Amino acid sequence: MPVAFRLPLQVFFEREARHPRQTFLVQPVGGGEVQRLTWGEVGHQARCAAHWLRARELPQGSHVALISKNCAHWIIADLAIWMAGHVSVPLYPNLTADSVAHVLTHSEAALVLIGKLDDWPAMAPGVPSTVPTISLPLCPTGAFDFSWADLQACSPIQDDPQPTASDLATIIYTSGTTGLPKGVMHSFGALGFAATRGTELFGLGEGDRLLSYLPLCHVAERMFVEMAAIYTGQTVFFAESLDTFLTDLRRARPTALFGVPRIWTKFQMGVYAKIPEKRLDTLLRLPFIGKRVGHKVLAGLGLDALRIALSGAAPVPEALLRWYQRLGLDVLEVYGMTESCGYSHVCRPGQQTLGWIGLPCPGVEVRIDPSGEVQVRSGATMLGYYKDPQKTAETITADGFLRTGDKGEQDADGRLRLTGRLKEIFKTSKGKYVAPAPIENRLAEHARIEQVCVVGDGLTAPIGLCVLSAVEQDRQALRSSLERWLEQVNQALDKHERLRQLVVVKDNWAVENGFLTPTLKIKRNVIESTYGAQFQAWSERSESVLWQD
Numbered sequence: 001m002p003v004a005f006r007l008p009l010q011v012f013f014e015r016e017a018r019h020p021r022q023t024f025l026v027q028p029v030g031g032g033e034v035q036r037l038t039w040g041e042v043g044h045q046a047r048c049a050a051h052w053l054r055a056r057e058l059p060q061g062s063h064v065a066l067i068s069k070n071c072a073h074w075i076i077a078d079l080a081i082w083m084a085g086h087v088s089v090p091l092y093p094n095l096t097a098d099s100v101a102h103v104l105t106h107s108e109a110a111l112v113l114i115g116k117l118d119d120w121p122a123m124a125p126g127v128p129s130t131v132p133t134i135s136l137p138l139c140p141t142g143a144f145d146f147s148w149a150d151l152q153a154c155s156p157i158q159d160d161p162q163p164t165a166s167d168l169a170t171i172i173y174t175s176g177t178t179g180l181p182k183g184v185m186h187s188f189g190a191l192g193f194a195a196t197r198g199t200e201l202f203g204l205g206e207g208d209r210l211l212s213y214l215p216l217c218h219v220a221e222r223m224f225v226e227m228a229a230i231y232t233g234q235t236v237f238f239a240e241s242l243d244t245f246l247t248d249l250r251r252a253r254p255t256a257l258f259g260v261p262r263i264w265t266k267f268q269m270g271v272y273a274k275i276p277e278k279r280l281d282t283l284l285r286l287p288f289i290g291k292r293v294g295h296k297v298l299a300g301l302g303l304d305a306l307r308i309a310l311s312g313a314a315p316v317p318e319a320l321l322r323w324y325q326r327l328g329l330d331v332l333e334v335y336g337m338t339e340s341c342g343y344s345h346v347c348r349p350g351q352q353t354l355g356w357i358g359l360p361c362p363g364v365e366v367r368i369d370p371s372g373e374v375q376v377r378s379g380a381t382m383l384g385y386y387k388d389p390q391k392t393a394e395t396i397t398a399d400g401f402l403r404t405g406d407k408g409e410q411d412a413d414g415r416l417r418l419t420g421r422l423k424e425i426f427k428t429s430k431g432k433y434v435a436p437a438p439i440e441n442r443l444a445e446h447a448r449i450e451q452v453c454v455v456g457d458g459l460t461a462p463i464g465l466c467v468l469s470a471v472e473q474d475r476q477a478l479r480s481s482l483e484r485w486l487e488q489v490n491q492a493l494d495k496h497e498r499l500r501q502l503v504v505v506k507d508n509w510a511v512e513n514g515f516l517t518p519t520l521k522i523k524r525n526v527i528e529s530t531y532g533a534q535f536q537a538w539s540e541r542s543e544s545v546l547w548q549d
Contacts (some may be wrong), residue, residue, distance in 0.1 A: 005196035016043035027072040028240035047156030049080035068115025090217035100126025165189030183386030193379035194343035195227035206233035211252040213239035224258040249302035256308040294327035317445035341380040356415040374408040375401040426457035432496035461500040
């Protein structure tokens with residue numbers, strides 16, 4: 001493994017010693033108030049908690065679970081677990097009790113820290129009675145075995161523990177679009193490799209600001225916020241809630257922001273709710289005035305200080321990227337998997353080519369195998385899946401390449417474009433194979449389509465299921481707009497790929513009702529099982545756009 005990088009705790013200890021009074025974390029505590037924690041205060045709290053964890057005399061490398069929404073003490077607890085010589089196992093903060101039980105049991109968690117949560121009573125039954133619970137600040141009311149105050153009553157550890165690059169740092173359970181989540185094992189070396197090289201790409205430093213709002217238990221936020229802040233010295237602001245999100249964003253005025261496509265779409269919809277789309281488009285086209293209007297729109301969102309805007313987890317519609325460009329903001333696409341620390345490809349500033357993700361990250365080797373699968377190899381590759389050597393062997397090739405499951409192609413300069421998922425291709429009743437992802441990406445460019453899923457296994461032709469944004473519009477005018485858009489999309493598709501219908505479904509696809517993963521990817525199996533009984537009847541209708549009865 002390359003040695004030209006530093007490990008997370010080593011970097012943290014250096015920052016703690018160099019500027020202990022500099023603000024590291026900014027946590028809203030309600031009523032418009034915030035708590036500011038310096039690097040020294042974060043280090044002190046983590047060291048006290050580490051003392052308490054060591055005093056439990058658990059075997060070295062024990063697994064300690066962390067269930068919380070994003071907050072300052074999520075990061076402090078993570079650091080404490082590492083300082084105590086243990087492995088952190090973060091859980092999504094909106095899991096069902098059954099999913100909590102599965103992860104805690106499968107990971108063999110010895111302890112679980114409980115932080116900021118929306119519905120702890122629904123999750124609590126999933127914690128085995130044999131696993132002690134520790135409440136963090138901002139935790140919900142409930143009966144816990146220990147509190148953060150108990151941990152802070154200990155004196156701080158005085159040593160600077162230095163795990164090796166090969167030591168296991170964390171087990172990240174994938175959100176899983178199908179089946180049970182898998183435990184991805186990452187070493188300190190993998191985290192350090194990705195963080196060192198990734199932060200060098202954008203020139204971020206101590207004067208920069210991040211807003212943390214996507215789940216920290218997911219690899220993207222873990223790397224882009226927690227690891228990036230430690231490695232660059234950026235200040236991390238946390239979002240308090242969905243209701244205060246815009247206020248939180250304006251407070252932070254982030255200079256770097258990572259989002260998923262749905263977030264960037266919601267920003268756009270929020271703008272259109274205040275100024276009609278046609279009027280804004282007219283203003284943006286005006287010489288001199290257009291640039292000022294674009295800056296004003298970004299300032300209203302709290303995005304006017306952004307230097308680096310990134311989007312991942314799914315492709316961004318090209319029309320949306322162009323819209324942000326007209327505002328004066330380049331949203332750059334990134335690509336990576338939990339199994340590679342989210343470190344694979346990224347579009348460099350000033351080198352954006354719409355439709356292409358970008359070049360491999362430094363130190364990443366890429367190849368396209370004969371089936372069209374994208375395979376990557378780097379120092380950020382996982383150790384494997386916890387307690388699943390068979391799945392590990394299926395995912396990592398004999399020569400160390402990670403099988404992504406994504407189909408793709410590279411241009412002459414090495415830029416990557418994804419063309420679908422190997423296992424998502426379906427066959428129509430005419431025996432023709434269809435890859436849904438590229439069609440979905442194209443359909444999603446319509447301003448009113450918020451989510452879309454193309455299905456068609458066994459049907460004579462594919463159909464598209466979609467959820468519309470909540471903007472009020474005349475039903476007939478909207479139907480006409482969708483009909484024209486469907487015709488336009490179909491004209492660019494091969495004959496066997498053309499959609500017979502667009503069906504506007506009643507449900508709102510969300511994480512809470514099981515239609516989306518915690519990273520806002522659609523769960524195709526849930527969508528197909530929910531609506532599958534109606535596919536044939538819909539496909540026999542004559543309308544090209546219809547609303548679910």
